[in-house]
Every structure is written in C-alpha cells, then in structure tokens.
Amino acid sequence: MPHSNPIEDPKSNRLLAALPPADYERLLPHLELVGMPLGHVVYESGARTERVYFPTEGIVSLLSLMENGNSAEIAVTGNEGLVGISLFMGGVSTSSRAVVQSTVQAYQLQASFLMKEFERGGELQHLLLRFTQALITQMAQTAVCNRHHSLIQQLCRWLLLSIDRLPTNELHMTQELISNMLGVRREGVTEASGILQAEGLIQYQRGHIVVLNRAGLEQRCCECYAVVKKESDRLLHWIAKDNLAQ
Amino acid sequence: MPHSNPIEDPKSNRLLAALPPADYERLLPHLELVGMPLGHVVYESGARTERVYFPTEGIVSLLSLMENGNSAEIAVTGNEGLVGISLFMGGVSTSSRAVVQSTVQAYQLQASFLMKEFERGGELQHLLLRFTQALITQMAQTAVCNRHHSLIQQLCRWLLLSIDRLPTNELHMTQELISNMLGVRREGVTEASGILQAEGLIQYQRGHIVVLNRAGLEQRCCECYAVVKKESDRLLHWIAKDNLAQ
DNA sequence: GCTTGTATGTTCGATACCGCACATAGTGAA
C-alpha cells in the first residue's frame, strides 16, 4: 500500500503551495479531494475539460494515441503541477489522453472557477503558464528522445521521471504498461529491465520495481532526463521540493 | 526567387489579422518588418527572448538539439502564428532552437511591449494561448510519429506541413536539410524521395521540390498530418486561410 | 571549355527493434 499523508493538505501540491495567500484563500473553498486508481482515465482525447486536478500524490501520464491502438507517453505530471492545461490554453479539449500511472490523490476544481481566476491575470496565471512551458519542454525532449535514443536509455529516463514524482524508490507498474508508455514492445522492456537488474541498478518482480542505484541510472540514461529536470527546476523553482517535507 | 507581396501588410499574419481593431492599432506603431534568410537562427537554445516575430511569409522550424549534434524538428510555424512563445509563457528562454526553413518576412515586436499587451488579458492573450496549444498538439503528434511511423510517412507529413505554409507547391530545401529536420540520415531521405518521385507524387532536383499530387501525398502519409491539421484548424479558426487572398 | 563544390545516388554490412510463438513462474481464488 502506498503511504499516504495522514492529514491531506492542498499545499502538498507545489503549484497550489506557491500561490499568494489571497489567491490560495479564494481557491480553497472550491477544492475537493479525490482519489484516482491506476489506469483511471482523467481525460479522454477530445473530451471537454470540466475539471482540473492538482495532484498531491501520484503520477498522471499524457499519452498520444493512434488509430491502430499504438501509443506513446509525451509527458508526466505529479504534485508539481496540474492536469488540464487545455482549459486555460483556450482549447477546451486536448488531442491526448491523461491516464493515472500511479495512484493519485488530487484536489479537483471546477473549470469555470479556475477560468475566472486565470482571467484575473497575476500570479496564478503566471504559475500556470510557467508550468505549461515546463510541460512543453518535456514534450519536446520526449520527441527527440524517441527519435535518437535506445530503448534502455529511454527506460532509464522514464524510471527517473517517475520516481522523482513518488515518495519512495519503488513503483508499481508492469512491463506491459511501461511498454505502452514508451510505445515499444513488452519484450523489449523485459530485456532492458533484465540488463538494468543485472547491473544492480534496479530490482523487480511482477509489477514491483525498486530503484537501487539512482546515480547509476542517471549515468546509464541519455541526456534527456537531465535536460528536462534542469529546465523544470528552472521554471518551477517557486518551491523547493524539499520544503514540502516540513 | 520566392514571390513576395508587393505591399507588405501586418495582416498577412493571421494572428495579427485576428486581433480586435483596438488591440491591432496599439501594436501597429511598434511592428517592424524584417526579413530572414534560410538557415537564419531566430532563437538560440537557452537565449533570452528579446523580440517576438509574426511571420507573414515563410516557415520557421523549432528544433530540439542534442549534445552529439543530432537534432529533430518538433514543430513548424508560418503566418498562422508567432515565434517566441516562451516570452509570454514566462520562461524567458526555451530549450529549443528556432531556425528559418523557408525565407521569412516577419513583423518583429519588442518583448517588453508584447508582455504589456499580454498582461491586459483579453483577446490578444487568448489568441496567443490558443496558438500555443496548437503548437503543443503539433509537438505531441511529432513525438508519437517519431516513435511509430516510417521515414517515408514522416517525409510526407513534413512536406504537407511545409507547403501548407507556402503560397505555392514548391519548396527550396536540400535532402540534407530535410534529414536534419526529421532527425534521420540523408541517404534515407534520398531513398524515400526517390520513391515518392517514382510514384509521381513529387518531383525534385538539387534542392527544389515540387509537390505534384497533394492528395496522393496525404494518402501516402500517416494520420499524423491530418490530426495536426484538424486540431490546428479547430483552434485557429479565427480567420480562414483563404480570406487572406482578398 | 574546365574546375570546383554541392547535391544526389548506390552499395554493404551491422544492429536495434519488431511480430510472433511459446515457455516459465509467480499469485490468488476455488
């Protein structure tokens, strides 16, 4: 069972935590805590954005789907941001699907309410847009990584991005699901995982993966993880991740 | 020589053309026409965004670069948008490079001025954000296309996206440059181009490509072109492209 | 004309990944 905060607090979401007190107070009465299990579809491709979600725990993947059922993850979001940017970007809907990759606790907010707040301009708007740019960076790097890097390198990137958004070094995810995210064959993930395990970097069994050597994984990885990490830190420096531990 | 408008008009940029008259009038005195040749680097990765550009003619590519010199195009922009979104997204800089892919005429605007206008909220802000979402869609689709589709399909997508932004069916671009955009070997582009030419879809010689059969090219293409086109049209319907011909 | 440079064409072996088929091993329910 993934450990959960005994006392839930919207400020466990770093974006909410970074809001000026006045903005935060206005949002607070409208925030409602919801849980979403692994595999839950937060948004379907093309569907209207009725609510946005500020995760406090867990991971949401943004996936591009194709006609033949193939897919690829284009970005992930955890407690550093929100799910549902198409709302304030003016698109009403997105062409990608948002799926829970690791059990999520999130504060949901009605679309219409967030829009009113966004239209005020000011800090809330700035924070949302900066987060969106971080997401754009992640998508761009994913695109180039898909083109140029090996499966095993991409797996390392994926593992690192995931555990960055989790409280421990463990994640619950089958190789089959990972292969859907990366848009590769399941057998390919099996082989790459086997190598990483043989090298002592990870350990896994039936959907339970433990990262044993984070630094080693970073070394094994392509530059893409570092690029995304650095740019996200630059854009989302509002609150150091560690501050949340207080 | 690419044909150029005898009378330059900022409204040849569809985004500027879609502005409410009052907003447009405020911008007008600050717009300055500039030309940029093929290969010109509009923004370097990581550099500060001092000016933004509203193209009236030509194409700008957004490229992700890697340490080893490899690259991949993640999106293109023509007269339907602007170059320099990182300005109003709050990032100051981007991690990608913007390069002129086909000779550009654009109206440039000082960053500080556009920011003031953006902060007013209203229609200008909405237009810029919607354009940004269209760009996000393009990036997401590029990522999944890189993963799943063949070189020749990607070449078709690239050709279609390019001629959509040009006044004729011709484009000036060597196979070497195309290979940089797609992030593949030059020889691969040679082979794919040869096939498309044999099929009567295109004709080319030394950096001059003519699309002979647009519909055929769309059929040969993966779904990615149609997805991007459809979503862009949905988001950027402010002004039908054809209206510009008036 | 000739020369030089750039653009395109061709070949060859190497390889990463694919699709498929099937084997093995945990895990939970009957």
Add this chain to the structure above:
DNA sequence: TTCACTATGTGCGGTATCGAACATACAAGC
C-alpha cells in the same frame, strides 16, 4: 491443492534504419 490468470523470459526470422565509403551529376565561376 489445483486451477486459472497474469507477468515475465526466450528464441526466431524479418526489416527499417544506421554508418560509412564511394560514385555520379548538376551548377556556377573562371
């Protein structure tokens, strides 16, 4: 315990793309 199911492992031929080396061909300037 047994069964059924899910997760992982393995082997095989097929193929798209790679990297490199080299051949041809067009174009512009002298």
